[in-house]
Amino acid sequence: MTDNYSLNTDEHSGNYYKIDKPEEACGVFGIYAPGEDVTKLTYFGLYALQHRGQESAGIATIQGDKIYTHKGMGLVSQVFNESILQQLPGNIGIGHTRYSTTGSSRIINAQPTVVETHLGPLATAHNGNLVNTVELREKLIRRGCDFKSTTDSEMITLAIATELKTGKSWLEAAMSAFHLCQGAFSLTIATPEGLMGVRDPHGIRPLVIGTLESVNPKKYVLASETCALDIIGAEYMRDVEPGELVWITEKGMASFHWSEKPQRKLCIFEMIYFARPDSMTERGSLYSYRLKIGRQLAKESLISADMVIGVPDSGIPAAIGFSLESGITYAEGLIKNRYVGRTFIQPTQHMRESGIRMKLNPLKDVLEGKRVIIVDDSIVRGNTSKKIVKALRDAGAIEVHMRISSPPVTHPCFYGIDTDSQEQLIGATKSVAEIAEQIGVDSLAYLSWEGMLKSTEEDPNSFCSACFTGNYPIPLPERLKLSKVMLDNPVKV
Numbered sequence: 001m002t003d004n005y006s007l008n009t010d011e012h013s014g015n016y017y018k019i020d021k022p023e024e025a026c027g028v029f030g031i032y033a034p035g036e037d038v039t040k041l042t043y044f045g046l047y048a049l050q051h052r053g054q055e056s057a058g059i060a061t062i063q064g065d066k067i068y069t070h071k072g073m074g075l076v077s078q079v080f081n082e083s084i085l086q087q088l089p090g091n092i093g094i095g096h097t098r099y100s101t102t103g104s105s106r107i108i109n110a111q112p113t114v115v116e117t118h119l120g121p122l123a124t125a126h127n128g129n130l131v132n133t134v135e136l137r138e139k140l141i142r143r144g145c146d147f148k149s150t151t152d153s154e155m156i157t158l159a160i161a162t163e164l165k166t167g168k169s170w171l172e173a174a175m176s177a178f179h180l181c182q183g184a185f186s187l188t189i190a191t192p193e194g195l196m197g198v199r200d201p202h203g204i205r206p207l208v209i210g211t212l213e214s215v216n217p218k219k220y221v222l223a224s225e226t227c228a229l230d231i232i233g234a235e236y237m238r239d240v241e242p243g244e245l246v247w248i249t250e251k252g253m254a255s256f257h258w259s260e261k262p263q264r265k266l267c268i269f270e271m272i273y274f275a276r277p278d279s280m281t282e283r284g285s286l287y288s289y290r291l292k293i294g295r296q297l298a299k300e301s302l303i304s305a306d307m308v309i310g311v312p313d314s315g316i317p318a319a320i321g322f323s324l325e326s327g328i329t330y331a332e333g334l335i336k337n338r339y340v341g342r343t344f345i346q347p348t349q350h351m352r353e354s355g356i357r358m359k360l361n362p363l364k365d366v367l368e369g370k371r372v373i374i375v376d377d378s379i380v381r382g383n384t385s386k387k388i389v390k391a392l393r394d395a396g397a398i399e400v401h402m403r404i405s406s407p408p409v410t411h412p413c414f415y416g417i418d419t420d421s422q423e424q425l426i427g428a429t430k431s432v433a434e435i436a437e438q439i440g441v442d443s444l445a446y447l448s449w450e451g452m453l454k455s456t457e458e459d460p461n462s463f464c465s466a467c468f469t470g471n472y473p474i475p476l477p478e479r480l481k482l483s484k485v486m487l488d489n490p491v492k493v
Contacts, residue, residue, distance in 0.1 A: 025205065025267075025274050025417045026111070027052030027097040028125040030188030030222035032195040032248040033212055034091040042093040043085060045221070045228040046076045051276055052127075052224060053097035056110035060123035061090030065192050067121035071096075071110040092195050094188040096125035099418060109149045112190070113157045117164045120192040124160070126153035127224055128184035128205045128416040131476055136180060156181060160189070171247055174198070175258040178245075183474060184267075184415035186240070188222050194249035197222040201259035202473055203242030204267050204415045204464055206275065209253075210234035220248045225279035236280060265464040265473040269417055271456065272406050273314050273377045283457055287317050292455040293405045293447055294321020294375065301445030302326050303373065303401050309333035311376040311388060312360065318405035319375035333367050333374070333392065334360045356387035368396030375403045379435065380419065382426040386439040393440070402439070404446045408432070411470040419467060 027049030031038050042059050057079045058071025068088045072079040076097060096111035112123040130136065130152040137147075137155060143162045147154060159180050163173035170191050178185075184204035189196035199207050210229035212219040221234045229236055240246055243259030267274070277287035297318060308330050310319025323330035337359055372392060379385050385402065392400050408427030413419045422428045426435055436444035449468055453460035466472045 025052060025270075026099050026125075026127045027224045027228075028127045028186060028188045028207070028222070029093075029095040029224070029228055030125070030190065030195050030197060031093050031220070032091070033214075033219035033221075034217060034250075036091075036212065036219060038090050038093040039085045039088040041221075041232045042095040043076065043080055044231050045223055046095045046097050048228040048231040048276075049097050049224055050076055052274070053099040056098040056107070057096065058110050058112050058125075059088055059093060059095045060112040060114055060125075060190055061088045061093040062121060062123070062190050062192055063090040065120045067114060067123060067190075069112065069114055069123070071107070071112070073107055073110065092190050094123055094125045094190045094195070109151050111151075111153055113149070113151070113154045115157050115161045117161045119164055119170065121190075122157060122161060122164075123190040124153060124157040125188045126151075126156060127186045127207075128200065129414055130155065130181055130183035130185065131414055131474060132182040134477070139180065152183075156185065156187065170194070170196075171245075171256070175245060175256065178258055186224065194247055195220070195222070196248070197240045197246045198258075199240045199242050199244060201243040201262045202265040202464070203239075203262070204265055204473075206266065206270055207240040209237045209240060209246060211237050217250055218252055220253055222246075225275050227276045227279045230278070239282075263473075264462040266462065267413075267415065267417070268452065268456075268463040268465045269406075269413075269467060271463075272452070274417065277317055289455060290317035290405070291321035291324070293452060294318030294323075295325040296321075296451040296455050297375070297403050297405050297445075297447045298322040298325035300448055300451055301403055303443060305371040305373045305399065305401060307331045307333070307366075307370055308373045308375060311374065312336035315374075315376040315405070318377065322373065322375050322403060328373065331366055333363055333372060333395075333397075334388070335363060336360055356384065356391050360388065360391070362391045362395035364395040367392060370397055371399035371401070372397045373401045373403055375405060377404070378406050378409055379404055379426060379439070380409055381424055382435060382439050389440045399442045400440070401443045402436075402441045402445075404444075406452060407446050407449045407465075407468040408435075409467050411467050413467050414472065414476060415464065415466075415474065417467075 029042055029045040031041055039061055056073045057076045060069045070084050094112050112125045114123045133152045140158050145158045159177035160173050163176045170193050185200045186205040186207040187198040197207055206224055208223055208226055210221040212234050226236045242264045243257055243262030245256045245258050247254045271289055275286050279286050305328055308319050308323040308328050310316035320330055389400050409425055410428040432444055464473050
């Protein structure tokens with residue numbers, strides 16, 4: 001989430017209020033497991049989802065009609081310790097890791113969001129972006145809601161709470177509230193009665209269901225990815241379907257399709273980059289998909305070279321696939337410092353100029369005198385790629401050819417991944433030849449849109465690829481249309 005505020009007039013007071021750019025591609029977790037150490041299982045589930053958000057982390061548990069919450073800024077291991085976890089009892093738990101972007105780094109926006117209702121406490125963890133935040137906020141203001149944060153996630157929670165005031169049950173109120181929400185949302189929701197898992201009608205953000213070994217009662221786990229199930233020994237059952245709500249109580253799990261016309265549009269960038277490579281889909285691991293797009297990339301853009309290297313960590317599976325298909329030796333040419341985290345100590349000017357070496361350091365004895373193909377998952381603004389290429393040349397590489405395992409990113413995402421405005425996206429403003437010149441490579445090639453989707457071995461229409469094409473599956477309000485160019489000239493594929 002960033003502090004790119006939309007300024008909108010409060011019709012009641014005439015004052016301006018601020019709305020953050022909504023939640024980004026965060027990690028959500030939920031568990032219903034009477035008799036288990038729910039809090040510790042939630043902690044480890046979030047630990048496995050740390051890659052989805054490093055800005056803040058939080059856990060909410062429910063025991064009877066009481067809720068216990070702890071959240072803070074930083075990594076999961078920084079926010080929680082044994083003492084804190086012991087203060088969060090309960091049979092139901094949800095957790096959240098928040099995406100780290102510039103601005104908005106405030107505890108008030110950490111999740112889960114919690115409100116009290118006449119039926120008891122309600123806690124929500126949200127992954128995705130709503131696109132109708134202005135209209136929804138105004139509706140909630142008319143209903144008398146008091147906002148404590150600047151997130152669309154709080155709006156979802158308050159929408160459910162206001163529906164409860166009309167006499168609806170938890171289930172009825174939730175489904176009514178979701179009809180007020182437009183955009184991408186995968187949710188875990190904790191109530192005194194049970195746990196909910198929900199996806200929007202397009203299923204843009206992932207959410208999976210797992211089970212812990214138990215006969216009576218059966219114990220269920222919800223998570224953004226299957227890697228969070230693996231870490232606690234839960235077995236993957238299936239995905240929550242687009243437009244589905246699963247309701248987990250002492251009676252077991254019930255399924256409700258609250259949307260009349262669901263149409264799956266899973267974010268393709270989850271497949272390419274965002275999700276962990278060991279997470280599973282119905283077709284296999286994401287590692288295997290990334291190998292396939294690396295192979296496809298080699299078929300489309302092979303060039304003579306001495307070695308193939310990947311940009312750690314996200315570019316490595318595709319680089320291995322490229323090597324396997326091409327027969328060119330794969331090597332480690334860049335070493336990642338995996339312990340680089342937040343530091344409040346500013347590097348020296350010389351260190352800032354060298355830039356990339358804080359995170360990636362080239363192996364000179366591997367690269368010197370070599371023609372190198374370097375594979376990465378994407379180029380957004382080009383700044384990082386330029387620094388990597390310079391580091392490779394400084395280490396002695398005589399040729400540097402870059403291959404990207406996705407098409408050019410030409411349009412911003414409004415559904416849950418923080419991308420720049422179109423004017424800042426290098427793929428939207430420059431040709432491939434111009435990008436190659438700017439980042440300093442001898443050649444540059446991207447994976448084709450067709451090759452990217454064909455490698456999924458699924459229906460290509462079941463994915464959202466708007467960041468590559470500008471064809472947005474959920475209509476955007478006028479305030480989100482960043483430029484006329486973006487909407488009038490979608491990429492032809």
